Structure formats: structure tokens, C-alpha cells
Amino acid sequence: MPRLTVAIIGGNxxxxxxxxxxxxxxxxxxxxxxxPDPSSPGVKAAAADGVFTTADYTEMVRLPGVDVLIEATGDPEIQMHLHRIKPRRTSIMEARALDLMLAVLREKEKLLEARRVQGELAAILDSVQEAIEVADSRGVIKYVNPAFTRITGISERERIGQNIFEASPDGALATVLRTGRSVVGHRTKVGGSNAEVVSNAAPIFVDGKMEGAVVVFQHFTDVMNLMEQLRQSTSIIENLSDKFGQVTTSKYTFADILGNSAELRRCIQVAERAARTNSTVLLLGESGTGKELFAHAIHHASPRRDKPFIKVNCAAIPDSLLESEFFGYAKGAFTGAVKSKIGKFELAHGGTIFLDEIGDMNLNLQGKLLRVLQEMEFERVGGTQTIKVDVRVIAATNRNLRELIRQGRFREDLYYRLNVVEITIPPLRVRKEDLPILINNLIIKLNRKLGKKVKGLSKDAEEILYSYDWPGNVRELENVFERVMVTVDEEIFTKKHFIQHVSQFKASSERDIELIPIDQMEQLLIRKAIAKFGTSVEGKRRAAQALNISLATLYNKLKKSRADDFTN
Ligand SMILES: Nc1ncnc2c1ncn2[C@@H]1O[C@H](COP(=O)(O)OP(=O)(O)OP(=O)(O)O)[C@@H](O)[C@H]1O
Known part of the structure; x- marks a missing residue:
């Protein structure tokens, strides 16, 4: 087809x-x-495209073979002049006609754009995995994509033109057209096929009027497979994040155990030797002597050091929860078990489990623990799958296990299982030569922590500290120093500072107290501490600190005294 040649006058x-x-x-x-303006946008664009440009419009008239001169300046003089000088075969399109032509061309451009978008959309709809079906407001099916045919076995030719109210009257599309409202997760059989699908459908509104509806659906088994995959992934993620939040590792090494007394050195020697093996260790000793410190150090010096170190305080967890704490529970094991939970033995896999206050565990659970120690396998509470683990066990207690066995409150067989290597950490009162190094270290540590400049102790302070029996052992020593260092702003501490801040010193050195049975005295002190600090968990924690006993021991004593009025 011959080309129409044009020249444009005016580059505005x-x-x-x-x-x-x-x-x-x-x-x-x-x-x-x-x-005439070389920087006008029309001239610049033409020059960039290699099209002839000029400042003199009469040159346009002389261009050979020009069919149409487009006059875009709107200047009547130029228009008249052009009419005079143009060749006969050349037409002139004037500015007024231009608007019309521009409007027509713009429409054409929009149409081309719409066709392009339609092409792109069709390509997208053709390639999606879900079936898509569109019907107009009367229910006439206007479009189905290839996935529709793949899932239902119904071809595009068969389906298009049918009425959805006849083809699939109970389907999501018909429902939307009837109600004007979206449908989500509609499970149905596609009319005319055996395909069971899950669909979402929505109305199509144009200018507020419902012009039709679209449905997107997938094969039911595909959805189920996806849901199963999702469920499995969610459970893996939940387990991992559960595990991630709970896995701990050892915080102390043998270098953190201070003291040069022969008694302590002997314990360290045995513990170091035991660390190199997989043997179960039973740590005995009064409260605050450093049993937990030893457990950390043993794990740290063992080949398992890079694996978890998991502590379970058997006294702090109610009996009813201890089993699931140890072994985890399966989903649905009891009301409220909406998901499964990993237990401490599983968490400790490859590493060490530290069973603190083992003497406080109930007999029933002692039996279950014995089985795990023997076989290293167990089931989660409410679960059926047997879980095998490789865990090194360190247990500790400040109770007299032999006495508990005699009273029938601790299983003898469990005792022998646990005490493969038995380490009894001596109380501080029998190794007072460890006091200087412990005190020096405490002062350095607390100076740093509290921003103080304490240099040391006066002679009389040393005397009183050395003559005291430290029933709460190193923990008590730590608490006494922290209390004094928080409240006293002097570089050298004297006897007066300690007497003032440590009621036990007053009791033993300055005041006569009435003699009453020890357990009654203990209850009195516990009542006093609870009354002072309150019955909240934080209050109990502070009470335990003031009494120089662990929180677990406090709970125990509260339990034993049946002092229900103390407990929450
Ligand atoms: N030899 C030691 N050197 C340095 N710090 C020690 C030593 N012994 C104990 N401690 C410190 O004393 C505090 C109490 O120690 P730990 O908790 O290990 O005692 P425990 O015997 O496990 O007590 P409980 O039986 O009450 O649980 C901790 O802060 C610990 O770091």
C-alpha cells in the first residue's frame, strides 16, 4: 500500500x-x-530520529512528493501563505482539523494499548495453575482458561456459551451471581465433570453494577496436599523455634570454681576426670556450695561442650508438669495441648541434662526417669512414637538421699544409677581457707558491677567473717557482700558494716535469742521474709535471697510447712 507522506509545520x-x-x-x-525555534520539542524529536528539520516552513512545500502539509502553528497568515505556494497535489490540514485528528488518533492509541493489555492478561490467565471461569450477569459463561480444562476435562468450546445456572447451579459462580457476594473455600463438584474442587468466587462490578462473576478453583486433592505440606512445615518451624528459645549451653568452666582448700581441689580433680567420660555424675552438698557451678564446668570440659546444656529444677516444677517437662507431650495429649511440645531430654540430645534438686522428685517419675537412664528412650506424654536420645546426666541435691531411701521416698535403684561418680562438695565452714580468694573475687566483680572502689576489709571485718559458719555457703557470702556493697560507700569495710547489714551476725554475735526448735525458727524466718517481700514470684525470689536459700528450696519449705497462706 502506498505510503502517505506528510510534513509538519510547527514544532510546538x-x-x-x-x-x-x-x-x-x-x-x-x-x-x-x-x-524557527530549533529547541521546540517537535524539531528536537524529529532531529533525534534523523527526520529533516528546518527553520523555514516554505521548504516543507518544496519537499518532493509531500501529500499532506500539517499546519500546527495556528497562524492564519502562514495558513494563507501555504495555500498560495503549495503544489496542487498537496493537501493542507489546518490547526482546527488537527484537534479532530488528534482525538481520533488518541482513541486508536488507547485501543492498541487495550489490545496489548488484553493479550498480556490472556497469557497470564492461560499459564496459571488454578482454573478460572468467568460468566456475565445472566450466567452466560464467557471465559475459561486451560487449567479449567485440565482440571475438569471440559473443553473451552464445550463450556463457553453455556449458562452457569444450568451447567453448575450449586457452584460458587452461580452462588455469587445469585447473591452478589463473594464465596470463599466453597467445596463442590464441577457440573458436567467428576472433579471435586475448592473454589473462591467474586462478583465483577463495573460502575457499581454487577456485570458478572469470576471463580478460581483448584482440585480438592491438590489443596489437601498443599495443606498437609503447610501443616508439616508449620510444625517443623514451631518445633525449631521452640527448641531455639530453650536450648542453653554451659556458662561456667573449672576456672570459675575458686578455692584452694584440699577438700575442694579433690572434688575438682574427680569432676575433671569424670568430665572426659560419659558417666552419670551425682553432685551432693549443702545449698549454695556450688553444685550447679560444677555441673556447668563438667559439661564445658566434656566432649559435649558444643552441644546443649539443659537444666531442669525438679523442685521448682509442680509434680503434675514435671513429666511433660522431661519428655514433652504430643498434640492433644491433654486439654490445652494444641500443639506438641519438645521435652528437656530431647532438647539436651547430644549434650548434658542437669537434674537439679533430684531428691525432690516424686516416686512415680523416679521410675520413669530410671527407664530413660537405662534405655535412653522414651515417649512423649500422650505420644506413641519412641524417641531415642544420647544425653549425659548430671544430677544434684542438697538432701540426704540415703535417708530418703530409708524413708521410702527415693528409689534405691535410681540412686545407684545416678551415683556412678559421686562428688560431695564440702560446705564453706570446713574450708574457710577458701574465703580470701572468694572474697577478693567478689569485691572485684561487684566493684565492676556496681561502679564502686572497695579496696578490702579491716581486720575486725575479716575476723567476724571468718568466725561465721556460712550456713548458706558461697551463695550466702555473695549475697552478704552484694548487700553491703550496695549500701556502704567506703573503700574499706569494717565489722560494723557487716553487723549492720547481716542480721545473722547480730543474732549470733550480739543478741541473745530464745532457744526454740530449729524447724520452728526456720518457719518464723520464712514467714518474716514472705511478709516483708510479698507472695509474688519476685517477692519469693527476694525472700529466698534474703534467707540465703535457693528459690527451689524456699518452695520446698513452703510446701512442707503446709503454709498455704504463703502460697499464691
Ligand atoms: N567455689 C566457688 N567459686 C566461685 N563461686 C562459687 C563457688 N561455689 C559456689 N559459687 C557461687 O555461689 C552461688 C551458688 O552456687 P550454686 O548455685 O552452684 O550452688 P548449689 O550448690 O547448686 O546451690 P543449690 O543447692 O541451692 O541449688 C553461685 O553464684 C556460684 O557461682
Whole structure:
């Protein structure tokens, strides 16, 4: 088809617009653009495209073979002049006609854009995995994609043109057209096929009027498979994040155990030797002597050091929860078990489990623990799958296990299982030569922590500290120093500071107290501490600290005294 040749006079906005649009029209050739201003957008665009440009519009008239001169300046004088000088075969399109032409061209451009978008959409809809079906407001099916045919076995030719109210009257699409409301997760059989699907459908509104509806669906088994995969992934993630939050490792090494007394050195020696093996260790000793410190150090010096070190305080967890704490529970094991939970033995796999206050565990659980120690396998509470673990066990207690066995409160067989290596850490009162190094270290540590400059102790302070029996052992020593260092702002501590801040010293050295049975005295002190600090968990923690006993021991004593009024 012969090309229509045009020349544009005027490179301003109008000239530029028409230049751009004509450029996009296939069968029009632009021969030149004229404008006295070389920086006008029309002239610049033409020059960039290699199209002839000039400042003199009369040159356009002389261009050989030009069919149409487009006059875009709007200047009547130029228009008249052009009419006079143009060759006969050349037409002139004037500025007024331009608007009409531009409008027509813009419409064409929009149409082309719409076709392009339609093409792209069709390509997308053709490639999605879910089936798509569209019907107009009367229910006439207008579109189905290839996935529709793949899932239902119904071809596009068969389906398009049918009415959805006849083809699938109970389906999501018909429901949406009937109600005007979206449908989510609708499970149905596609009419005319055996495909069971899960669909989502929504109305299509144009200018507030429902023009039709669209449904997207998947094969039911695909959805079920996806849900199963999702469920499995969620459970893996939950387990991992559960585990991540709970796994701990050892915090102390043998270097953190201070003291040069022969008694303590002997314990350290045995513990170091035991660390190199997998043997179960039973740590005995009064409260605050450093049993937990030893457990950390043993794990740290063992080949398991990079694996978890998991502590379970058997006295702090109610009997009813201890079993699931140890072994975890399966989903649905009891009301409230909405998901499964990993237990401490599983968490400790590859590493060490530290069973603190083992003497406080109930007999029933002692039996279960014995089985795990023997076989290293167990089931989660409410679960059926046997879980095998490789865990090194360190147990500790400040109770007299032999006495508990005699009373029938501790299983003898468990005792022998646990005490493969038995280490009894001596109380501080029998190794007072460890006091200087412990005190020095405490002062350095607390100076740093509290921003103080304490240098040491006066002679009389040393005397009183050395003459005291430290029933709460190293923990008590730590608490006494922290209390004094928080409240006293002096570089050298004297006897008076300790007497003032440590009621036990007053009791033993300055005041006569009435003699009453020890257990009654203990209850009195516990009542006093609870009354002072309150019955909240934090209050109990502070009470235990003031009494120089562990929180677990406090709970125990509360339990034993049946002092229900103390407990929450
Ligand atoms: N030899 C030691 N050197 C340095 N610090 C020690 C030593 N012994 C104990 N401690 C410190 O004393 C505090 C109490 O120690 P730990 O908790 O290990 O005692 P425990 O015997 O496990 O007590 P409980 O039986 O009450 O649980 C801790 O802060 C610990 O770091």
C-alpha cells in the first residue's frame, strides 16, 4: 500500500503530539518538521530520529512528493501563505482539523494499548495453575482458561456459551451471581465433570453494577496436599523455634570454681576426670556450695561442650508438669495441648541434662526417669512414637538421699544409677581457707558491677567473717557482700558494716535469742521474709535471697510447712 507522506509545520506542543502519533502509524511517512525555534520539542524529536528539520516552513512545500502539509502553528497568515505556494497535489490540514485528528488518533492509541493489555492478561490467565471461569450477569459463561480444562476435562468450546445456572447451579459462580457476594473455600463438584474442587468466587462490578462473576478453583486433592505440606512445615518451624528459645549451653568452666582448700581441689580433680567420660555424675552438698557451678564446668570440659546444656529444677516444677517437662507431650495429649511440645531430654540430645534438686522428685517419675537412664528412650506424654536420645546426666541435691531411701521416698535403684561418680562438695565452714580468694573475687566483680572502689576489709571485718559458719555457703557470702556493697560507700569495710547489714551476725554475735526448735525458727524466718517481700514470684525470689536459700528450696519449705497462706 502506498505510503502517505506528510510534513509538519510547527514544532510546538501540538506539532510534537501529532509527530509522535503519526510516527506510530505504520503507513504514514513524516518527511520533515519546520519551526524557527530549533529547541521546540517537535524539531528536537524529529532531529533525534534523523527526520529533516528546518527553520523555514516554505521548504516543507518544496519537499518532493509531500501529500499532506500539517499546519500546527495556528497562524492564519502562514495558513494563507501555504495555500498560495503549495503544489496542487498537496493537501493542507489546518490547526482546527488537527484537534479532530488528534482525538481520533488518541482513541486508536488507547485501543492498541487495550489490545496489548488484553493479550498480556490472556497469557497470564492461560499459564496459571488454578482454573478460572468467568460468566456475565445472566450466567452466560464467557471465559475459561486451560487449567479449567485440565482440571475438569471440559473443553473451552464445550463450556463457553453455556449458562452457569444450568451447567453448575450449586457452584460458587452461580452462588455469587445469585447473591452478589463473594464465596470463599466453597467445596463442590464441577457440573458436567467428576472433579471435586475448592473454589473462591467474586462478583465483577463495573460502575457499581454487577456485570458478572469470576471463580478460581483448584482440585480438592491438590489443596489437601498443599495443606498437609503447610501443616508439616508449620510444625517443623514451631518445633525449631521452640527448641531455639530453650536450648542453653554451659556458662561456667573449672576456672570459675575458686578455692584452694584440699577438700575442694579433690572434688575438682574427680569432676575433671569424670568430665572426659560419659558417666552419670551425682553432685551432693549443702545449698549454695556450688553444685550447679560444677555441673556447668563438667559439661564445658566434656566432649559435649558444643552441644546443649539443659537444666531442669525438679523442685521448682509442680509434680503434675514435671513429666511433660522431661519428655514433652504430643498434640492433644491433654486439654490445652494444641500443639506438641519438645521435652528437656530431647532438647539436651547430644549434650548434658542437669537434674537439679533430684531428691525432690516424686516416686512415680523416679521410675520413669530410671527407664530413660537405662534405655535412653522414651515417649512423649500422650505420644506413641519412641524417641531415642544420647544425653549425659548430671544430677544434684542438697538432701540426704540415703535417708530418703530409708524413708521410702527415693528409689534405691535410681540412686545407684545416678551415683556412678559421686562428688560431695564440702560446705564453706570446713574450708574457710577458701574465703580470701572468694572474697577478693567478689569485691572485684561487684566493684565492676556496681561502679564502686572497695579496696578490702579491716581486720575486725575479716575476723567476724571468718568466725561465721556460712550456713548458706558461697551463695550466702555473695549475697552478704552484694548487700553491703550496695549500701556502704567506703573503700574499706569494717565489722560494723557487716553487723549492720547481716542480721545473722547480730543474732549470733550480739543478741541473745530464745532457744526454740530449729524447724520452728526456720518457719518464723520464712514467714518474716514472705511478709516483708510479698507472695509474688519476685517477692519469693527476694525472700529466698534474703534467707540465703535457693528459690527451689524456699518452695520446698513452703510446701512442707503446709503454709498455704504463703502460697499464691
Ligand atoms: N567455689 C566457688 N567459686 C566461685 N563461686 C562459687 C563457688 N561455689 C559456689 N559459687 C557461687 O555461689 C552461688 C551458688 O552456687 P550454686 O548455685 O552452684 O550452688 P548449689 O550448690 O547448686 O546451690 P543449690 O543447692 O541451692 O541449688 C553461685 O553464684 C556460684 O557461682
Amino acid at each position: 506542543e501540538d506539532g510534537y503530539s501529532i509527530y509522535r502519533m503519526l510516527k506510530a502509524v505504520g503507513d504514514v511517512e513524516i518527511l520533515g518538521v519546520a519551526d
